[in-house]
Amino acid sequence: MKVTISHIKADIGSLPGHSTVFKPVVDEVEGYVKEHGSSLLKSYYISHVGDDIQITMIHTRGTDDEEVHRLAWEAFKAGTVVAKKYGLYGAGQDLLKDSFSGNVKGMGPGVAEMEINARPSEPFIVFMMDKTEPGAFNLPIFRMFGDPFNTPGLVIDPNMHEGFIFEIWDIIEGKKIKLATPENTYDILGLIGSKSRYVIKRVYTKKTHEKLPDENVAVISTDKLSLIAGEYVGKDDPAGVVRIQSGLPAAGEVLEAFAHPYLVSGWMRGSFNGPLMPVGMKDAKMTRFDGPPRVVALGFVYKDGALSGPVDMFDDPAFDGARRTAVEIADYLRRMGPFEPHRLPEDDMEYTSLPRVLERHKSKFEPIEDTPKGKKVKVATTDVD
Ligand code: F6R
Ligand code: MG
Ligand code: MG
Structure with missing residues (x-):
């Protein structure tokens, strides 16, 4: 049976500064995935390390799936609203684009995905x-x-x-x-x-x-x-x-x-x-x-x-x-x-x-007289018989 493991993570705000996540924000992300992911996902797990919230998802939709990526993106967006409410540091920091466009790649969150038998x-x-x-x-x-x-x-x-x-x-x-x-x-x-x-x-x-x-x-x-x-x-x-x-x-x-x-x-x-x-x-x-x-x-x-x-x-x-x-x-x-x-x-x-x-x-830098400009010298390689 083919399944996909999609792990998507982002820093959407930290407490006090780049140190760790804040529970109400993690709860919001988890709540969003739970509510909106039931038809998409077989299972999921939300965790964190340092200031990054991590979503591990199992589904059968393959890698780069638009709906799975959208789910993670929107969950991070929802978490960002809470992070902003509490004035967390760097709220929404890794969400670099205003709106979702098909895939979280290049939009800030990190992604590690594999489709496996x-x-x-x-x-x-x-x-x-x-x-x-x-x-x-x-x-x-x-x-x-x-x-x-x-x-x-x-x-x-x-x-x-x-x-x-x-x-x-x-x-x-x-x-x-x-x-x-x-x-x-x-x-x-x-x-x-x-x-x-x-x-x-x-x-x-x-x-x-x-x-x-x-x-x-x-x-x-x-x-x-x-x-x-x-x-x-x-x-x-x-x-x-x-x-x-x-x-x-x-x-x-x-x-x-x-x-x-x-x-x-x-x-x-x-x-x-x-x-x-x-x-x-x-x-x-x-x-x-x-x-x-x-x-x-x-x-x-x-x-x-x-x-x-x-x-x-x-x-x-x-x-x-x-x-x-x-x-x-x-x-x-x-x-x-x-x-x-x-x-x-x-x-x-x-x-x-x-x-x-x-x-x-x-x-303010002035040239040094009579000094050749520094150039990296390549070390000669010797052929080995
Ligand atoms: C490194 C990191 C932190 C910040 C540092 C300064 O990845 O996140 O070490 O670079 O705390 O942060 P700012 O410039 O946001 O005050
Ligand atoms: Mg950070
Ligand atoms: Mg981090």
Whole structure:
């Protein structure tokens, strides 16, 4: 049976500032989905991380469905009315267009969707991050599906041994490529290491790809709010859906990819590197330096139209060590104040105020006599026999 998992998220106002959502707003969004979604959806779940409200929907209408996207858009609109009533900070921030036009893509909300042939038991995990960008998923998704040191199933399980296919998007040029592990491992890493440009969009199994080219096992939202809006309107905090078990990475293998809090871009003013801290829902709010960036994992099982769960997977002492390390990394980095590499390089800062601040001094710069203009020198490559 074909079903679609549509995960759509947006920041429509926060309390007190970019920290967390406000219950009456979440209730309004949930109430709207409940009232207007009954004929469209088989089931849904509303959650949140940081200042983003997250709607997970199950239906049979395929990806990019106008009515499902409209439902999410209108639910966020309804929530925005409540957010405005309470004067929440940044009310309606991610709703960049005045009216809905067929699809929420390019309108502000983030979308991760997949149409699948549901297995007799269909377990999956929804990962939701705040204060970071879609490329923050590159490392953990690669570890789940491409790194045998994270996922022993790649070595041990005959159903995983042949590897996976990664669809990688160049979000600057708007191009995509499919590359497979293990044969293209180094090329994949060569691309996705540049995580502000090349982002993993989907993962496919080799076994099904030829017969069912659209059947995918992981999908990440790749919406770039800053590129959509033309200027900074908030980080494009990403979400991802990952199917698990039975020829796919086990629940514990996908969670293991977050056991080390690696650095991601975002955090304060979308302009700093910081550790990605795995947390349970009770800690899914942003505090220190508007962060640190966090990831929540909700585990579900789908069967015959119904969703069981979720299980709050990182709400567990097994991840205490990762959280402690994240705090240590935060302590270490914060001492650098506004210096790189804690602060992002100029081109990756998504905040527009620094260029405006520096603009004031632009005309005061004087040329330095007898100094050649700085040009980046390309390092010569040597052919290896
Ligand atoms: C980063 C983020 C926050 C804000 C910061 C300043 O994604 O949302 O760190 O950038 O709180 O916010 P404004 O400029 O709205 O006062
Ligand atoms: Mg925000
Ligand atoms: Mg956010």
